[in-house]
Amino acid sequence: GENVEQHPSTLSVQEGDSAVIKCTYSDSASNYFPWYKQELGKGPQLIIDIRSNVGEKKDQRIAVTLNKTAKHFSLHITETQPEDSAVYFCAAPRAAGNKLTFGGGTRVLVKP
Amino acid sequence: DAMVIQNPRYQVTQFGKPVTLSCSQTLNHNVMYWYQQKSSQAPKLLFHYYDKDFNNEADTPDNFQSRRPNTSFCFLDIRSPGRGDAAMYLCATSREGTDNSPLHFGNGTRLTVT
Numbered sequence: 001g002e003n004v005e006q007h008p009s010t011l012s013v014q015e016g017d018s019a020v021i022k023c024t025y026s027d028s029a030s031n032y033f034p035w036y037k038q039e040l041g042k043g044p045q046l047i048i049d050i051r052s053n054v055g056e057k058k059d060q061r062i063a064v065t066l067n068k069t070a071k072h073f074s075l076h077i078t079e080t081q082p083e084d085s086a087v088y089f090c091a092a093p094r095a096a097g098n099k100l101t102f103g104g105g106t107r108v109l110v111k112p
Numbered sequence: 113d114a115m116v117i118q119n120p121r122y123q124v125t126q127f128g129k130p131v132t133l134s135c136s137q138t139l140n141h142n143v144m145y146w147y148q149q150k151s152s153q154a155p156k157l158l159f160h161y162y163d164k165d166f167n168n169e170a171d172t173p174d175n176f177q178s179r180r181p182n183t184s185f186c187f188l189d190i191r192s193p194g195r196g197d198a199a200m201y202l203c204a205t206s207r208e209g210t211d212n213s214p215l216h217f218g219n220g221t222r223l224t225v226t
Contacts, residue, residue: 042219043204043218043220044202044215045217049214089154099160100215102154102156104154107152
């Protein structure tokens with residue numbers, strides 16, 4: 001089965017700085033890697049995803065990079081703002097289909 | 113507008129007293145999922161329905177059951193809750209059961225077992 005490891009578990013940054021979260025996965029057949037943001041008292045929300053046919057994807061201040069050879073992918077948040085404070089989860093599909101294995105989560109705190 | 117709606121947001125039940133959590137969706141998605149999320153942990157898949165086909169995870173306790181009477185609604189039944197079942201329960205949907213269909217989560221029901 002898929003094993004997804006996520007680091008760091010907590011990340012504190014100053015407003016305006018960048019934040020980087022890294023994940024590794026075990027199943028070389030995985031080809032879809034979503035990132036979810038979970039705010040306090042809410043369910044996870046998809047913020048960006050990447051498929052294995054590209055190495056990088058950007059959406060405004062958020063970017064994701066993928067290294068299939070090394071089996072790791074990263075989330076980059078630039079110009080962080082207080083509203084970026086949340087728990088972020090990476091995920092990878094387990095076998096075929098949409099059954100995701102989530103990383104352990106990263107609690108990001110952006111200090112004003 | 114909320115598209116995956118979970119009720120109630122907070123549920124308190126007594127040890128051993130059956131409880132049912134509800135989820136409804138306005139997306140008309142084929143697949144509905146139930147996840148359990150304990151404090152400071154990742155969501156853990158309990159089971160999912162592809163249309164009417166029920167798929168149980170191997171390590172989901174027998175204490176947990178689910179029903180999907182129609183496309184829009186899905187229920188999680190906990191027959192005899194123990195204190196270890198206290199958690200946030202998240203419902204999610206996807207149009208299809210492939211990785212081309214992102215998951216849409218509700219805001220969860222936080223279950224307390226007294």
